Each structure stands twice: as structure tokens, then as C-alpha cells.
Amino acid sequence: MNETPSPTRVPTWAIVSRVAGHYLRNQRGTLALAIFFMAVYALCTAALAWLLGPATKVLFGAGAISAATPDSGLATALFGGGKAIWTLPVAVVVILWTRALAYYVQQSRMDSVGERVVTAAQRDMFHALVRRDLASLNAVHSGTFVSNFLYDATLMRDAISRGVAAVALELVQLVALVAVMLYADWQLMLIGIVAIPGVAWAMGKIGGSIKRTTQRNMEQTGGLSTTITEALDGRRVIKAYGLEDHVTRLAEARLTERLKQLVKLAKRRASAVPVTDVFSGVVSAAVVFYALYQTAHGMIAADQFITFMGAMLLAQQPVRNLSQVYTIASSGMTAADRVFAVIDAKPDIVDAGNAAELVVPHAPAGGGVTFKNVSFAYAADAAVPAVRGVDIVVKPGSKVALVGPSGSGKTTLFNLLLRFYDVDGGAIAIDGHDIRTITLASLRRAMALVTQEPILFDESVAANIALGRPGASRAEIEQAAHDAAAHDFIAALPQGYETRVGEGGLKLSGGQRQRIAIARAMLRNAPILLLDEATSALDTESERQVQEALTRLMKNRTTIVIAHRLSTVADADTLYVLDRGRVVESGSHAELMALGGLYMRLYHHNEAAAAEVKA
């Protein structure tokens, strides 16, 4: 089973432009507000650096302030004439409070943008997921999808709310601080700029490594989700066979493997700040050296020097944060790539361009099904066709049974009729219409499928029945339940039709679940009924009740039934006996028994097994 749905396929710019164009587009207002407050935050930081000049003047006297300083007029107006003792502290408080408010607004807005983007992406993922072909759903383990949904989407959110937000915030701050540094001394500033290529190169290296480690980590998270879903889905078998230790070992192996990658990732991420510090340390030393040289030669005033150093020290934090942002963004890109891979997966089984809506009347007017020379092989086992040269005719209103040993192709024929897969050769038609020429929705509307293990969702009984025909009235739901011999037990449940059935319908017995599934099929009122071993998992009493319900359900409908217990289909109009993908015999029960072939052997084998069970 493929657990690696998406190696990195798309360039970074394409991912960024897709997030921006598709997901951030309708959040422009919030983004503009956040960016405005980021600018306010940055200006406040720059103002703090600038304030160091006047503060120096106050502390060291007027001689400390450079006459050439362009803002000395403003500084004098605000802080001159002894006012500084009041105005300077007030300015510090006002700037810090404004900065705090700006931080809160921009951060909360950006977080909400991140959450909205992720929810929109999850919505798109789910939409694409449920519309995928069965083949592609089968090819990826459900645990991987769970991890796409929860883990990858969260990394994507972090990249936006902590990554994009921080990039914008820190960049604006950096620009403002650079402006202060330039104003204080442009030559010193040039020395500072020398560090940028070095830091960028180092960050590129670290980011690339983080991307690769994140990719592996995501795959392992998918594997871990798989182990957890399997352990929960198989809980009954695990308990019955005492497999707790076995599955715990599996989970531990996954966790240990994942931990290794997480530790590696943590190391890569943590290396971003020190690497930046190494570069900025060298540059700071060079700046200090040159500044001291200038001071010694009377080329720079004390307030300029202090302002420059203040701005440079304040700039360390944005530079550090930017280096970390790169690591968060790298993970987010990898995650977004995987998320988009899920969203972009297009089903192969789609409506043909000129597909028509098929309306199938109930028998006897319609509902005839024909398989003509049908062949099909699953992609996983392309060399061995699952069915080949199959010819089956199901007349409207008749009951046809598909029988045969395990693996002979019975379920595959259902899969093909429902167009879960397309035939490789031959054709399937309903009332003479090739099913590839009609819309998928109308094709599937014409059929009701009742499976051996009915699928119930953790909703109310009424909601589960209503899935047969969304929008059905309460009276119609109850009528369907009556017809399925389910009304009495439903009425006896604690909240009647409003009782939740539990995960997978676990709060109900097998027979009860089956009758709810039959009620659902009753409500669907489809002209063609597909029964897949509908009674084989039940005890005698439940089977009798379900069988009665099924008999009512089959009235005026074409029925195709897969059966292992041949006694339940002895009354079928025609039985098709499959063996290794081919129809080897067909006819009524009596005809097939008279033939004395595979069917007769299977029948005797069945009878003997049933007698053994009774004994």
C-alpha cells in the first residue's frame, strides 16, 4: 500500500502563489489590517532606537548631540529645555504600549487568517477525497489521509500565521531599523549589509535540509496514523487474539522512527538562530571596530553612534526571527505540497462529455441489466484478470444470483456495475444503455446496495435511514423502517428514532444494523437492488427477520445477489456460477443441480458445512 502520496512536485513560488491567490484572496481586509499594525509595530521599534539619540543628549549634555543630525530640531522640541525628564519616559511608555497593541492586533489577525486558510484547505481536501475513485482511495492508507488532514494542515497554518506574519512583521521592522541606521551613519550601515548574503546562503542550506526531513516526518506521521486506525478498527480481533503486545510493538517501532526524524528536525530548526548569530557576531565586531575608529577620529557624534548601535542591536531579533521563519516556511511548503496533492487528485471515473441522465422505471417496465463479454483486471494485479468474457442477462424484475468460490469475481462484477471501476473489455448496460454513456449520479441512483457489513454513521437512527434519500419526511422514514421490520426495535431504543447508533452502529446488533440498511434501501426505492451476502453474518432468528424484509424489498425490483450460502438463493430465477473470473455454469437451481458440475459440488459442500454447524 502506498504511503507516500506526494513527493515534492511543485516549485515553491507556485505553492506560495496558489496559497496567496486562492486562499488569502478573500481575506484581503484582515491581511491589510494586520499589515498596517505590523507597520505600526515596526515604526515603534524604530522610534525606540531613534529615542536613544535624545536620551544620550540628555544624559551626556548638548555637546553629545550632533549638530548635523537632521532630526535634532524635533528632538530639541520634544526633549529640549529640561522637558526630557518628563517627556522621555512618557515617550517610552507611549511607544511601548502602542507597540504592544499593534503586536496583539497583527498577531491575532494573522492567526485567524492562518486558521481560515487551513479550514478552507481541509474543506477542499475532504471534497476531493470523497470524490476520488475507489482505486485511488484503496491505494493510499486511510491513516495517511488522516495525517494529511490534521498534521500537514497544521504545519501549513503555522507557515502562514507564524511564518508569513513574521516575515512581514520582521521585514517591516528591519526596514525601519535599517532606515534609522542609515540616517545615523550610512557607512556603518554598509558594513552591516555585508552579512546578508552569508546569512541567506546558510538559511538556504538549513531550509533545504528541513524540507527533506519534514517530508520524511510527514510520511512517518501517516504511518503512525495508519497503525492507530488499524489498532482501533481491529480492536475486537486484537482483544480476542490477545494481540495488544503485537500492535504495541508496531506502534513503538513507528514512534521511535518518527522520534528520530523529529529530533533531527528539531536540531535543524534550532541551528538557524546560532548560525545567524555567527554571521551577525562577525559583522557587529566589524561595525564596532569601525565605529570606534570613527569616534577616535571625531568622525561620528556620540548620539549617532548610540542610535546606530541601538538600532543594530534591535535588528538582531528580527534577523534571528527571520531565520526561524525560513525553517517554519520550509515545513509549511512541504505540507502545502502534500495537501495540494490530495486536493488535485482527479478521479478517472467521470461522466462522459455527453453523458445522459438515466431514468430507470421499476419492473416490469425497466431495470434490465446485461454484462456483455466483460473483462477487467485490477491495476495491482494487471496480469491476472479478475473477470473475463463474462456474459450475464438480468431481466427486469428478476432475481439473479452470483455464486462461486472465494475470489471468483462476484464482488468485482458489482464494482463494475456501480462503475467503481470501468471495464477493460466488453460492456455493461442498463435497459440497453451502456453505463459509460450515462451520468454517474443517475447510474448510482438507479441502484441500492446492501452489503454484508452495513455501514452506519454515528448519527441518529432516523438520519441513517434518511441517507437512502436525503430530504425524506419522517413519515417516509418510519414507513421504510416498518417495511424493513425495524420499526419495533427502533421504537424500543432509548430515544427511538433519535437514538445515536454509535461509531459504525456499534450500539446495535448485527441484525438490527442490517435492517436499518434495508430500511435505507427501501427509502431509496431504486429499481435495481444489489445484495452482497446480506444475511450471511446473522443468526437464524435475525436472518429470518432480515430475509422477510428483503423479500418485501425485492418486490417490483430487479435483484442481483451475491451469496455464499446457496440455500438462500435457490429460488433465484437464474444463478451464474463463477470460477476464476469466468461464468462456468448458469441456470435455475434445479437445472444446475441436474448438471452435476461446480454448482452441485458447492451446494453439497454448503449443506454439509451447515449440518456440521448445527450439530
Ligand SMILES: Nc1ncnc2c1ncn2[C@@H]1O[C@H](COP(=O)(O)OP(=O)(O)OP(=O)(O)O)[C@@H](O)[C@H]1O
Ligand atoms: N482491490 C483489488 N485490488 C487487486 N485485486 C483485487 C482487488 N479486489 C479483488 N481483487 C482480486 O480479484 C479477484 C476477484 O475478487 P472478488 O472480490 O471479485 O472475488 P469474490 O468472488 O467476490 O470473492 P469473495 O467471495 O471471497 O468475496 C481475486 O483474485 C482478488 O484477489
